[in-house]
Amino acid sequence: KQEVTQIPAALSVPEGENLVLNCSFTDSAIYNLQWFRQDPGKGLTSLLLIQSSQREQTSGRLNASLDKSSGRSTLYIAASQPGDSATYLCAVVSSNTGKLIFGQGTTLQVKP
Amino acid sequence: DTGVSQNPRHKITKRGQNVTFRCDPISEHNRLYWYRQTLGQGPEFLTYFQNEAQLEKSRLLSDRFSAERPKGSFSTLEIQRTEQGDSAMYLCASSLSTSSYEQYFGPGTRLTVT
Numbered sequence: 146k147q148e149v150t151q152i153p154a155a156l157s158v159p160e161g162e163n164l165v166l167n168c169s170f171t172d173s174a175i176y177n178l179q180w181f182r183q184d185p186g187k188g189l190t191s192l193l194l195i196q197s198s199q200r201e202q203t204s205g206r207l208n209a210s211l212d213k214s215s216g217r218s219t220l221y222i223a224a225s226q227p228g229d230s231a232t233y234l235c236a237v238v239s240s241n242t243g244k245l246i247f248g249q250g251t252t253l254q255v256k257p
Numbered sequence: 258d259t260g261v262s263q264n265p266r267h268k269i270t271k272r273g274q275n276v277t278f279r280c281d282p283i284s285e286h287n288r289l290y291w292y293r294q295t296l297g298q299g300p301e302f303l304t305y306f307q308n309e310a311q312l313e314k315s316r317l318l319s320d321r322f323s324a325e326r327p328k329g330s331f332s333t334l335e336i337q338r339t340e341q342g343d344s345a346m347y348l349c350a351s352s353l354s355t356s357s358y359e360q361y362f363g364p365g366t367r368l369t370v371t
Contacts, residue, residue, distance in 0.1 A: 149299075176358055188263075188348060189300070189362040196357065234299050242313050243288060243358035245350075247299030 147172045147239045151248035158225055159256050166220040166251045168235035173213045176238040179245065180209050180220050183232045192233075193220070225255045261363035263349050269369045270339055277335045278366045282351030289332050290360060291324060292348040293317065300348055306332060307354065339370045 148171045177196050181189040193202045193209040201210040208221040232252045236245040262281045282289050287308050292300035305313045308329035326332040346367050350360040
């Protein structure tokens, strides 16, 4: 059974810092891995999707990497801003139904 | 393309009442998913449709829950005889049947059972 874990559960940093969020999964047989952002009380916004054949994806100040063999992904946020404050969720697709298995999320606070 | 929409956005109901939520996916997406998210947790898969066929249901989907997608477009999720433990955010997502499996989420319906 696929399980996804995110560490840390919460993180507080001063504005301008570079930071890394971690995601690990127990079964390396995945189709893809997605990182999402969720603001309080809102739905999920897709940030980056990494296919199983890829090693990383970049969008603006965000870079996500994937190491399938070790069951790990990282989300790197450069030059953090207060507007980056949110919960970040990673999720994997392990079956051809496409259903997502989520981690518990990391709640990020960027202080001005 | 207006994205995935869900209605209502918020629902407060008394224990024992029935509730129904609606999800309208992105128009050309043939896959539709329902998830449930409780406070402080990641979303958990409930059920999946490809067109009008319900192809997978989680064990979380007790017999009080039923989902339909009658014409392969919008979907409804009904909860009968609601319990306080049903209080959660119910999220809908849609995707194309491609190898990317990229899902797009709606804003969710927040259910509070009193």
